[in-house]
Amino acid sequence: MRRFLEKVVIVLAILQIVHASWWYLGVSSSYQSLVEEIKHLPGRKKCSNLAFLAPRQQELCSLEDKIIEVIHEGASMGIEECQYQFQTRRWNCSTFNTTNVFGQILKIKSRETSYIYAILSAGIMYSVTRACAKGDLGHCGCDTKVRQITTDGGFEWGGCSDNIRYGSKFSKDFVDSKEMRLNADGLMNVWNNGAGRKTVKEELDLICKCHGVSGSCSVKICWRKMKTFRAIGTALKNRFDGASLVKMDKRKKRLKRLSRLQKRPTKKDLVYLQESPDFCEHNLEFGSLGTRGRQCNKTSYGLDGCRLMCCGRGYYTLVKEEKDDCDCKFYWCCRVECKKCTNVKELHYCN
Numbered sequence: 001m002r003r004f005l006e007k008v009v010i011v012l013a014i015l016q017i018v019h020a021s022w023w024y025l026g027v028s029s030s031y032q033s034l035v036e037e038i039k040h041l042p043g044r045k046k047c048s049n050l051a052f053l054a055p056r057q058q059e060l061c062s063l064e065d066k067i068i069e070v071i072h073e074g075a076s077m078g079i080e081e082c083q084y085q086f087q088t089r090r091w092n093c094s095t096f097n098t099t100n101v102f103g104q105i106l107k108i109k110s111r112e113t114s115y116i117y118a119i120l121s122a123g124i125m126y127s128v129t130r131a132c133a134k135g136d137l138g139h140c141g142c143d144t145k146v147r148q149i150t151t152d153g154g155f156e157w158g159g160c161s162d163n164i165r166y167g168s169k170f171s172k173d174f175v176d177s178k179e180m181r182l183n184a185d186g187l188m189n190v191w192n193n194g195a196g197r198k199t200v201k202e203e204l205d206l207i208c209k210c211h212g213v214s215g216s217c218s219v220k221i222c223w224r225k226m227k228t229f230r231a232i233g234t235a236l237k238n239r240f241d242g243a244s245l246v247k248m249d250k251r252k253k254r255l256k257r258l259s260r261l262q263k264r265p266t267k268k269d270l271v272y273l274q275e276s277p278d279f280c281e282h283n284l285e286f287g288s289l290g291t292r293g294r295q296c297n298k299t300s301y302g303l304d305g306c307r308l309m310c311c312g313r314g315y316y317t318l319v320k321e322e323k324d325d326c327d328c329k330f331y332w333c334c335r336v337e338c339k340k341c342t343n344v345k346e347l348h349y350c351n
């Protein structure tokens with residue numbers, strides 16, 4: 001009996017580890033209290049106290065003092081971007097105060113789960129790359145290899161190019177180290193982590209500055225810079241819409257499309273193993289808050305429209321009065337006077 005109980009405890013502990021995630025560092029309130037807890041520990045020991053990190057993640061987190069803050073920034077950027085991109089959908093990327101952050105939605109290997117993995121992996125790559133360029137991290141700086149790329153005389157490399165190679169390597173090492181690639185779930189997570197990083201790599205800008213006499217552009221100096229994180233979140237949202245349903249090829253230990261009629265997913269695409277639930281009702285068993293009380297758009301036929309958002313339950317309307325400035329006049333000199341107008345706004349909410 002005792003042996004049996006010990007086994008149960010061990011299995012429960014393993015389940016706990018599988019569900020806990022470094023994403024927890026992205027929740028600002030938790031991050032603040034964790035930092036308080038570990039700040040008195042010596043450098044190498046700091047991160048080994050964070051039980052929700054995998055062993056390799058604890059190692060990387062201990063590399064230098066600042067890295068934990070950079071990981072926090074990356075994870076919270078990922079969480080915020082997910083909530084921005086999904087704000088008008090039934091599932092709105094809601095988070096919970098648990099070490100897996102997103103709750104039971106992760107149990108379903110759906111498109112939603114694929115987006116979570118991709119945007120958080122992209123977030124780490126982004127924040128590490130940015131910290132490298134700012135000189136905040138000891139192990140990396142600007143990308144100097146970019147200067148070997150020929151520009152055919154159109155411009156010269158200069159300034160500080162973002163070191164996405166280092167950012168990508170760190171993100172892969174840190175993020176993927178938690179995954180077991182032997183089963184379908186692990187393969188899916190690793191694939192989507194990679195898709196997130198590929199998207200950052202793709203969304204690069206060339207920024208240029210002209211130097212020369214009186215506005216001429218005799219010398220053009222350029223460097224590579226990542227686009228805004230919003231651009232990356234939007235690009236991944238488009239991949240979410242076109243995500244590919246896949247299954248495990250048990251013989252070859254890899255993912256493959258369901259049928260030959262489907263397009264073959266590329267490494268940039270998001271992949272998923274299960275269809276999503278409809279998220280209409282409150283059901284925490286799979287992380288659904290339901291859509292009761294959610295705001296909807298009466299005139300939209302899209303997912304934000306009341307018909308789809310409220311799942312056919314109908315909606316109620318609240319009238320809100322807002323006082324705004326209007327009829328503003330400019331008096332010489334220098335005074336602006338406005339009238340106050342009352343705007344009546346109708347807001348709609350799901351039953």
Ligand SMILES: *[C@@H]1O[C@H](CO)[C@@H](O)[C@H](O)[C@H]1NC(C)=O
Nearest residue numbers: 027028029030033096097098
């Ligand atoms: C989250 O949970 C932790 C530990 O359970 C607690 O200390 C903290 O206050 C909670 N934060 C919020 C915002 O509820």
Ligand SMILES: *[C@@H]1O[C@H](CO)[C@@H](O)[C@H](O)[C@H]1NC(C)=O
Nearest residue numbers: 083087092094289290291294
């Ligand atoms: C998501 O929806 C829930 C209700 O279903 C709401 O309480 C919450 O504020 C929404 N979150 C965001 C980030 O919009």
Ligand SMILES: *[C@@H]1O[C@H](CO)[C@@H](O)[C@H](O)[C@H]1NC(C)=O
Nearest residue numbers: 296297298299300301302304
């Ligand atoms: C509601 O949907 C319509 C049609 O798609 C759009 O033009 C409008 O801006 C939306 N309103 C809000 C408040 O989002």
